[in-house]
Structure formats: structure tokens, C-alpha cells
Amino acid sequence: MDDFWLDQEQLKPRLARVHDIMLDVVRSNAFPLADAVESLVQANGKMLRPAFLLIASDFGKKKQGIDELAAAIELLHVATLIHDDVIDQADTRRGITTLHARFGVKEAVLAGDWLLTRCFRLASEHSSPANARLIAQLLGSICSEEIHQDMETYLWPASVRNYLRKISGKTAALFGMALRVGASESKAMSAVVSTLTRVGYNVGMAFQITDDILDFRASEGDMRKPVGKDLREGLCTLPLILALASNAAALKPLLGDGPMGEANVANVLTLVRDCGALEHAKTFASAYTKRAILELDRLPDVRAKHELRHLCDKLLGRSW
């Protein structure tokens, strides 16, 4: 865990417990690559998903099994990172040599599969069948979306509706699910469960749009992803879609049906920045942020509400 949680005193020790459960799971069953997976878990990032789940569980009373479910959701995330590294043939992740680079494709595919099974075991032990199904369903729709997205690379499909549908099936659904599972497992009132799900959905939409804007804007020192990464991979995100609508004549000739040269990447970045598309995209993020706040305001006035508000402010602060 990094310093992101320093100012959230309630959450920090709870996330540390979730982290310990994750390590226990990885160390169990004499799994042959335990050490390697453990380093990955240790180097893991913000633990946003488990944080959402824990906060949501404070809207209910039942606490048993909540930490284990939070661990399950984060292990699912680690499993997808391991498979992503196989797909991208990545050598390092967060400064750690990837499993794929250390042990090869076979071990990395199997280690990801193993972690998925551990996640589903935890889910079937510590959640209702309905929530276990929800977790499986969500991972399924993320895989499906990823395949869709990969099949559309370098096609530059310029539809805002299509883009919003895609991100709603990934980040937004994931944030919504984390809040939903936490609230419903702790037996929160059903109106609260629904409201929290909508908060998560809207925060996720705003978060993803902001992330996609940053890919056009940030100087490389600011974030881990280099600028223009999406462009280089042939992904058509909101800023480019909006720029294409206002300035297709200049942009279209630069977008080919395969990886583009660095000069073209730089030209596209400049054109998108200069036509006001980033500001336009930001209005979408702001709209989702506003909806998230509106939903948040409807929640009962308990400590968790303020904790959630604080977390959303921090997450979306960039575009607030």
C-alpha cells in the first residue's frame, strides 16, 4: 500500500488487515510460485476496490467475512494484472519483474488462473451466492469488454455512446460492484445498497474519463503511464472522439490502421489538446462527478458517508 491512505485513519489499519489476508491466501496450499505472487501483492497499489467495499460495509451491521471479501476482490485484480502482463509481454510492473518475465508464459497463465480460483473460493465462503455470482459476472464482462476493445484497435470508432458503454462495463461496473457487495453483505438497507451502487458507477465513470484525459495531458513525470499510451495502442478514448467530431479533416489522415510513428503521435496529441477536446471531455467527467455527489448526499449521515465523500474527493480531485 502506498501513502494514499495516510489521512484516512479509520481505513488504513483495516486495509492492512485485508492485505494480510491476501498474503495468507497466497502463502497457503504450498503454491509453488508463492514468493513471486507475494512480491506482486506487496508491491500492489492503492487497494481502491477493497477500500470501497470496506466503507460500504459500514452502512450495515454484519462484519463477518467482509475483510475476506475485500481480499477476494483485490486478488481478482492481481490475477488480471498477471494475465495482462502475459498479454502485453511486460517485463516489469511497479518496479517488480513480472511473473511472465521471471517464469515464462506457462507459469504466469497458471498463476493467474490459480489466483482467480482463490478469489472465487473466498467469494463462495464469505458471500451470498448472489454476490459470488455478481463477482464472477463482473469479471466476465470485463474480459468480454477487453476483447471487444482489442478487436476495435486502430479502427478509431468515433462514437461517444460506444465509448461510454465500454467504460461503464469496466471501471464503473467494478467500483459499483465493490460498493454493492460491501453494502449488501453487511446487510445494509436495500435503498442504501442501490444508492451506493450508483455512487460507485458514477465515480467510476468520472475516474476513467479523467484517466483518459490525463493520457493526453500529463507530463510524463506526473503519472506512471507515459503520455499517448492509448493512442500508441490504437485505443480511441473520449478526447480523441470529441476532437474527431470537431476536426476530422486534420486528424483522420494521421490515424492509420496500425501502430503510428512518434511524429504522428505528437501531432495527434497537439491537435486534440488545441481544439478544446480535453475541456469538452472534462465536462463529461464533471457531470458524472456531480451525479455521484448527488447520490452520495442521499446516504444516511453516518461516518462512512464522510469517509466515502473524502475518498471520492481525493480520487476525482483532479477533475472536481
Place this chain on the structure above:
Amino acid sequence: MDDFWLDQEQLKPRLARVHDIMLDVVRSNAFPLADAVESLVQANGKMLRPAFLLIASDFGKKKQGIDELAAAIELLHVATLIHDDVIDQADTRRGITTLHARFGVKEAVLAGDWLLTRCFRLASEHSSPANARLIAQLLGSICSEEIHQDMETYLWPASVRNYLRKISGKTAALFGMALRVGASESKAMSAVVSTLTRVGYNVGMAFQITDDILDFRASEGDMRKPVGKDLREGLCTLPLILALASNAAALKPLLGDGPMGEANVANVLTLVRDCGALEHAKTFASAYTKRAILELDRLPDVRAKHELRHLCDKLLGRSW
């Protein structure tokens, strides 16, 4: 499905229903690679695991959801085949171009993951949490065993105990699980559930040992795997372990720490065949077969018992 089930009139139409459920699942949710996964399901083999599950369910009364669980177990198998093809970089499987060869690593990894999630969704919808956990746990231990096995290739670790532990965590546990889940979900008596689990375990052990013997013996026309496949992949199975115990001096120099030449493969095959190791290995298979029959005889005298006996005879007939 192939002709394997022609003489089992009760089972054949039920397996056809399971097959239809599998196709429905694959066609659902606008999954982008539905066609490709469907051809894989269509070309799928014997459907042994769902057959065991269905037969076991006849020892109980509850029938609801049994076909769906049988489909889940077979989809899990298809998912692991897709990932195996990524690992082996295989171009075809059962005469069908693999997903990996048609669409690349990314789509194949994600399609396998997607099928795993569909399997866990079905399990959480149609089985008790305990059985959902059992299914996840079993797949986990198979992944773990595969990694162990891969890390030991070309080390020729000659321990019978180690070999038996390995196959008990794969084929035997899988067969046992299929029978256990079918019986317990249909609310069979707990003594019957335990007995069926032991039948599955022993049949699985005998089946895997027989398969490993065939890799040293069959002429290439007899079966789909070419002879000596395990040897070429650096896997040390029971016949070689037994041969090493009786004739290490001649065999050891032929076994290197990497892929061996075809002349060495042929020499090892001949040495293993000539020292009586295949017959010795067969005594192990026979012992497990006998234990399976002993357990089978304890089952209540219903039609399913005779169906199961008939299936075991067919499966193990080669070594009976």
C-alpha cells in the same frame, strides 16, 4: 460428443442437454468470440466429467440445476484447454484451429478467463456454496500441480510417492469431485456421497496410470497423442520411474536436462518396455481399479450403479 456414449441410452440424451446448456452459455452476453468458442465446444470430446456428475446425481432425488452444474464442470475443462493451447502455442486441437492461433495470445487468455467466470457463475447459481468452493478449490489445485510439474521437467524425479501425489491432485481429484458434486447436490445420503467420491478417486488414479502406460506402448494410430510425448516434454511418469529403479545404469545417461533427440527417445522407450516396467505399472492401475470396484459394490443397487460400473469398465477396459 463422439460415439463413446452410443451404448448408454440413458446418458446420451442427458449429455446432449448439457451440451446445449454449454452452447447457450457461450452464445450469451454478446461475447465477442462466441463463434470460435462454440466450435471448440462442438468439437469437444467425451464429456466424461459431466457424465460422472449426472450418474452420481441419480443416487439422490433433487434434479434441479444438475444439468447446469454438469455444463459448468465441462466449461471449466474447455477453459483450461484454451489456456493450455496458449501455453503450448498449439495451432490445432481436435482438428480445429485453436483460439490462440486464430486470434492471438490476448484473446485466448481473455476467452479462457471469461469461460472460467461463466463456470463460477453457473456454480454459484446452481450449487451450494460448499460445492462452488469445491469446484474452485479443485481447479486451483490443478493449476498448482501443473506448475509443480512444469518446474520438475527434465529433472526426472524418480519417486513413486511423488508421482502418485501428483496424479491424485489432477485426474483423480477431478473425477472424485464430479461424482461428489453430482451426488451431494442431488441430496444423496452422505455415505453414498463419500463412497462415490472414493470411486471417482480410484477410477481417476487407474485411468491416469493407464494413460501414462499407453504413452510408452501404443502405436501412433491407436490414440490421438503420439507415443513418447511425455518423455519429449521431460515428464517422468510411473513406467519410467519404475524402470529407473530397476535399470538406472542404462537409462540415466539417456536422460538429459533438456529436450532429447529422437534416437534417445526411441532408446528410452525400448529400455522401459523391455525391463517389465509397463507390466509393473499395470499392477498399480489394477490395484486402483480393484479398489474402485470394491467401493462401487458398496453402493445401493439402483440403475445408476450399473451405469457407473459400465462406464468404468469402458474407461478402464484397457487395463482391467
